[in-house]
Amino acid sequence: MGMTLGDWPPYRIFWSSAKFAFKALFSWLRPAMWLTQLLVLPLFQMAFFVYLSRFVNPTATGVAFIAVGNALQVASFSSIFAVCNLTSEEKWQGTLTPLIVTPASRFPLFVGRAMFQILNGMATIVVGFFYASMVFGVDMSRTDFLALAVVILVTCLAMTGFGLMLGSVGLYMRTAMIIANIFLFIGLLICGVNFPVTVLPTWLQPLSYAIPMTYGTIAARAAVQGSSVTELAPVILQEIGAGAGSIFVGYLLFLGFEALARRRGAFEEF
Amino acid sequence: MTKLQTFWGSFRMSLLHFFADPQWIIPNIIAPFIFTVVALVLFRNVSGSVALYAVLGGGMMGMWGNTLYGSGFALAFDRWNGTIEYVLATPSRLVWIIAGRSASNAVLGLVNALAIVAVVVLAYGSMFAVANPLLFLLALILTLASLSALGVVFCSAFLLSRSAQVMTNGLEMPIYVASGSMFPIALLPLWSHPLSLSLGPTWGIDAMRYAADTSYTGLGFGYWTDLLVLFASTIAYLAIGFWLFMVVEKKVRRDATLTEY
Numbered sequence: 001m002g003m004t005l006g007d008w009p010p011y012r013i014f015w016s017s018a019k020f021a022f023k024a025l026f027s028w029l030r031p032a033m034w035l036t037q038l039l040v041l042p043l044f045q046m047a048f049f050v051y052l053s054r055f056v057n058p059t060a061t062g063v064a065f066i067a068v069g070n071a072l073q074v075a076s077f078s079s080i081f082a083v084c085n086l087t088s089e090e091k092w093q094g095t096l097t098p099l100i101v102t103p104a105s106r107f108p109l110f111v112g113r114a115m116f117q118i119l120n121g122m123a124t125i126v127v128g129f130f131y132a133s134m135v136f137g138v139d140m141s142r143t144d145f146l147a148l149a150v151v152i153l154v155t156c157l158a159m160t161g162f163g164l165m166l167g168s169v170g171l172y173m174r175t176a177m178i179i180a181n182i183f184l185f186i187g188l189l190i191c192g193v194n195f196p197v198t199v200l201p202t203w204l205q206p207l208s209y210a211i212p213m214t215y216g217t218i219a220a221r222a223a224v225q226g227s228s229v230t231e232l233a234p235v236i237l238q239e240i241g242a243g244a245g246s247i248f249v250g251y252l253l254f255l256g257f258e259a260l261a262r263r264r265g266a267f268e269e270f
Numbered sequence: 271m272t273k274l275q276t277f278w279g280s281f282r283m284s285l286l287h288f289f290a291d292p293q294w295i296i297p298n299i300i301a302p303f304i305f306t307v308v309a310l311v312l313f314r315n316v317s318g319s320v321a322l323y324a325v326l327g328g329g330m331m332g333m334w335g336n337t338l339y340g341s342g343f344a345l346a347f348d349r350w351n352g353t354i355e356y357v358l359a360t361p362s363r364l365v366w367i368i369a370g371r372s373a374s375n376a377v378l379g380l381v382n383a384l385a386i387v388a389v390v391v392l393a394y395g396s397m398f399a400v401a402n403p404l405l406f407l408l409a410l411i412l413t414l415a416s417l418s419a420l421g422v423v424f425c426s427a428f429l430l431s432r433s434a435q436v437m438t439n440g441l442e443m444p445i446y447v448a449s450g451s452m453f454p455i456a457l458l459p460l461w462s463h464p465l466s467l468s469l470g471p472t473w474g475i476d477a478m479r480y481a482a483d484t485s486y487t488g489l490g491f492g493y494w495t496d497l498l499v500l501f502a503s504t505i506a507y508l509a510i511g512f513w514l515f516m517v518v519e520k521k522v523r524r525d526a527t528l529t530e531y
Binding site: 029033034036037040041044045047048049051052053054055056057077092177178181182184185186188189194195199 | 293294296297300301304305307308309311312313315316320323350431436437439440443444446447452453454457458
C-alpha cells in the first residue's frame with residue numbers, strides 16, 4: 001500500500017491545525033458577531049478615509065484611489081492583527097507549552113492556524129469592494145474581475161505570511177498585541193493605501209516595498225481600471241516575492257525565538 | 271460617601287494597573303496617531319484651518335480610543351483573570367467601579383490626545399494655535415466627561431458578551447466617522463445627521479474648534495449651545511449607563527453567564 005497525501009505528516013498537521021483553529025474561534029465568537037464585524041469594519045474604515053478625502057479633494061479619482069486602497073487594506077484585521085496574535089493567544093489560553101513540546105513541524109502547524117484568516121481576509125476584501133462600488137461610487141465597469149480575484153488571493157496569502165513573521169515575536173515577548181496593532185494601521189500610512197508611496201520621505205520607501213500590501217494596492221487599482229492578469233504579472237510576482245520573503249524570514253525568526261524562549265523559560269510569560 | 275470611595279478606589283486601581291504595564295498605551299494611541307498623519311498628508315496642499323480638523327480630531331480620537339478599549343477590556347481582563355466574580359460579589363455597585371475605571375481611562379486618553387497633538391505639532395511645525403485657551407480647556411474637559419459617560423454605556427453591553435474585544439474593534443471607527451472628528455458632518459449622508467447629533471463628542475469637537483479658531487462656523491449653533499448640548503448628552507449617557515448596568519447586572523447574575531468566555 002502506497003502513502004496517500006492524507007498520510008503525509010505536514011499535510012495532516014496543516015489540516016488538523018486549520019480545523020482546530022476554526023473550531024476554537026467559533027467556540028467563543030458567535031457567527032452573528034463575526035458577520036457583523038465582517039460587514040461593519042470595512043464600511044467605517046472606508047467611510048472615514050473617503051470623507052476625509054472628499055473634504056479636501058472631492059474629485060472622483062481621489063475618492064476612488066482611497067476607496068480601492070482601503071478596500072484592500074481592511075484585510076489587515078485578519079491577515080495581520082489576527083495572525084500576528086496567534087502565538088500570544090496560545091500563551092493566554094495556556095496551550096502554547098503543550099503545543100511547542102509536540103514533535104510536529106512548526107511550519108504546517110502555524111500556517112494551518114492562520115488558514116481561516118486567509119479566507120476571512122478575502123471575504124473582508126470582497127465586502128470592501130462591494131462598498132467601494134455601491135456606497136462610495138467607484139466605477140468598476142472596466143474592472144478585470146479575474147485579475148482582481150488573483151490580486152485579492154495573492155494579497156491575503158502574502159499578508160498572512162507577513163503576519164506570521166510578526167507573530168513570531170509573541171513566542172518570546174509577553175505579547176505580540178502591541179506589534180500587531182502597529183502593523184495593523186501602519187499600512188494606511190506607508191503602503192500606498194491613501195496616497196502614493198512616492199509622497200513619503202525617500203528613506204521610508206524601502207520599508208513600504210518590503211510589505212506585500214504595497215504591491216497589492218498598486219495591482220488592485222490597475223485591475224479596477226481594466227488591467228489583465230498578464231499585464232499585472234510583474235507586480236503580482238513582486239508581491240509573491242515579498243510574501244515568500246516574509247514567510248522565510250518569519251520561519252527563521254520563529255525558530256530563533258523558540259530557542260530563546262526555551263532557554264529563558266518565557267513560554268508562559270504574559 | 272461609599273459610592274465616591276468606590277469610584278476613587280476603582281479609579282486609582284485602574285491607573286496603577288496601567289502604570290504596571292504602560293506598553294498598552296501603544297495600541298490605543300497608534301490608530302489616532304496614524305489617522306492624524308494620513309489626514310495631514312492628504313491636507314498638505316490645502317490652506318486654511320483644515321490642519322485644525324486633523325490635529326483636534328486626532329486628539330479626540332485618542333481620548334475615545336482609550337476610553338473604548340479601557341471599558342471593553344476592563345471587564346474582559348477580569349473575565350480572563352478569573353476576578354470578575356469577586357468584583358461583582360463586593361457590596362459596592364458595579365456601575366461605580368466601572369465609572370471609576372472609565373474616568374481613569376478618559377484621563378489617560380487625555381495624555382494620549384496631548385501626545386498626539388505634541389508629536390504632530392513637532393513634526394509639522396507650529397500650525398496649531400488656540401484662540402481662546404480657557405474656553406478650549408472647558409470644552410476639552412466636558413468632552414472627556416462625555417466620552418467617559420459613553421464608555422459606561424457601552425461597558426454594560428460588554429458585561430453581557432464574551433466578544434467584548436470584537437465589539438470594541440467595531441465601535442472605534444463608527445464614532446470617528448459619525449462625530450465628524452476630522453471632517454464636517456455635513457459631508458455625511460443626510461439620514462445619518464440625527465445619529466451624529468445624538469453623540470456628545472460631535473458637539474465637543476465642534477466647541478473645541480470654535481474655541482481654537484475664531485473664524486470657524488461649524489454646526490452653526492455657537493460655542494455655548496454646543497457646550498449645553500454636550501453637558502445634557504453626558505447626563506443622558508450617565509442615566510442610560512446606570513439604568514443599563516442595573517438591568518444587565520441582574521441578568522448576568524440570573525443567567526449565570528458572567529464567567530463565560
